[in-house]
Amino acid sequence: MTEYVRRNPFLGLLALVILNLFLLSIQVRSENGRLVLRSWGLAAFTPFALTADVASNLMHQVVDRYRFLTHLEERNRYLEEQNWRLKTELNRLEALRRQVAKDEGFRLLSTLYSFKTIRASVVWRNLPMYANKVIINAGLREHVRKDSAVITPEGVVGRVRAVTGLTSEVELLTDVNAAAGAQIGEEGLQGVVQGTGRRELRLNFILGTEQVEPGEVVYTSGTDGIYPKGVPIGKVEAAERTTGIFQRITVDPFVQFSRLEEVAVVIDEP
């Protein structure tokens, strides 16, 4: 060992220098009162500590990623199940909301109008060859009569054409044979609304000299002996002047005839 150091004097020098620095470092304190040895030790240890910290974090990330991937399928299945459950719940709540809104609408009928109505459900629609007729589950037993008016909270639906004990056949206002006395606005021009076989209605017998604006609401006039006065039918979609004396007025009905589910039948007081 001595011989080795003698041959390599720089090793001896290095050892002596380290010895002196060590002696200094255990006596001298830095400005913040720490021993220089501790400060040096901390400075020397810091890179290792940082490296260890980074490595540890990296390892944790790798392990977490692995765990995440291994549980991904299970989690996916759980989330799909949860998604289905929530969708079902949402649909149920939406149906409930619609029902509540509908109930509220029908409840309002009795407060808006003086006549009495009974509620009935559409049990059959789109009959072959009778595209503008529906069957409802109310008949003679519920005091429904032929030509009873059928409405919804949105507006006029049509009238009863035939009655049995438990059901009735309703002719929709869109039928080409259907018609109802009507007026523009609650006290305005009077005419007759007729079905066209399509979705829109036609308001006839309004003179070409009258001023009719699109968007005006058309109500029943109560002059036909079937529909009570003041029930909304639709709003004016277009009013065109023709060569004749009457205008050609198209009415957009408020009732969505293709989506009818429940209706109210106007009945006489028992």
Next chain:
Amino acid sequence: MKPTTSNDGVQRRIPPLEILVFLIVGLAVDLVQGALLPGYLRAEVLLVLVVYVGWSTSPLKGAVVGTIFGILEDYLVGIPIGLNGLSMTLIGFLSGYLSRWMSTELGPFRVLLFAGLALLDRAIILGTLYLLAQNVSPVRIDGLLLSAFLTGIIGEVFFGLYDKIRFPPKDFRRLH
């Protein structure tokens, strides 16, 4: 310049007892100087002795003697132990190496050599203090130069006297 083992081409052996005497004398002079003289008039006697040992023997021995002398000086003076120890270690080692590459036949050169090494010694100490993040009081260059010059003179005198006493020229006439 041709490498030699010492200034006159001969690697001398300095007995430990003589080194001990060097140490005692050096420390005594150092203490007396410290008590009586201002800093700029103090010669680095112990440094001279370390340089002499390193120059006359080997770099490693110079470093070892430098470490011992420096640590003892630190202890006696009351400064952090290792400050002079580190500088004298390096100076002792360096002087051992310089002796292989330089000749100190000329007196003025020896004065310059000791003065240069004394300045280097101060520089190492200041550098170490800076490294240790210590507050270093301002140093006067003229004081440093004067002290280094005095060290050079002392070194030259010591080198000359000691060599004359310890290794007198042989009188070959007696052989006849």
